[in-house]
Amino acid sequence: MAMPEQDTNAVRALRALESADSSVRLKAAMAVGTTPDPKFVDTLIERCAVEPEFFVRDMLTWALTRHPSSMTVPRLIDELRSERAQARSQALHTLSKVGDRRAWPAITRALLTDADDEVARSAWRAAVVLVPEGEESGLAGVLATQLGRGERAMRLSLSRALIELGEVIMPVLRAAMKDLDPGVRRHAIATERLLRDPDAGFEFAIEEAKRLVALGPTGQEGG
Known part of the structure; x- marks a missing residue:
């Protein structure tokens, strides 16, 4: 018995997803999304x-x-x-x-x-x-444990995630600004600056944070 045309197309698309040619795989994924099917x-x-x-x-x-x-x-x-x-x-x-x-x-x-x-x-x-409404603070607390992690791209990703949570992040940022690790302090300060002024840019916020950390506790506004 001949396989229905729809099933034949599905088999062809599934096989194409494993092609050695990335452009073929791309087209196959697009085709599958265009005609979604549980299989x-x-x-x-x-x-x-x-x-x-x-x-x-x-x-x-x-x-x-x-x-x-x-x-x-x-x-x-x-x-x-x-x-x-x-x-x-x-x-x-x-x-x-x-x-x-x-x-x-x-x-x-x-x-x-x-x-x-x-x-x-x-x-x-x-x-x-x-994150459900009301659980943002708990999430902010976990995310704050990652402050200072990685290189620029990693830190920017974390800052953006924290900023998405809004003002609820301020208590954990304030605590992190007093961390013994200067990298954590800089990252926390830069994130707070970006929260206050999203147009400032991450590089500017980081440079300002470095300056404030170098000045010590007395140079950290509100810190």
Whole structure:
């Protein structure tokens, strides 16, 4: 018996997702997202864990957002327990795009402080999207433990995540401004400056923070 044309197209698309040619994989992900079908979900998530090209991964995420969250969210949550860092980071990224707050309990402290930078950054972004009203302070407290972590891009990601939470971050920033680690103090001061003046720019905020830390406690306004 001949396979229905729709099923034939689905099989072709699924095979194309594993092509050696990234442009073929990109087109396949776009096709799957354009005509979503439950049979695609597992393969899309599996590909997210191993896909080497960023732009293809982003299309895979888009394709997943085109499917019902009742189908994708449980599978994405399962991926958060994967030993593969890319599987965790891409699942977190996709959950942030889906925006279904039923995923919130799965955004654990372990993920927010993951040793892999990309996993941690993805967890920060997902957390500020999914955090329920009233739990922002608790999230801010966990995020503040990461102040001073990594290089510029990492620190900017954390500052942006914290700023998304609004004024609720001020108590943890004030505490961090007194930390023994000057890197933590600088990062906290820069984040506070960006919260107050979003147009200032991260580089300016960091340079000002360095100056204030160098001056010592007496040079820190309100510190």
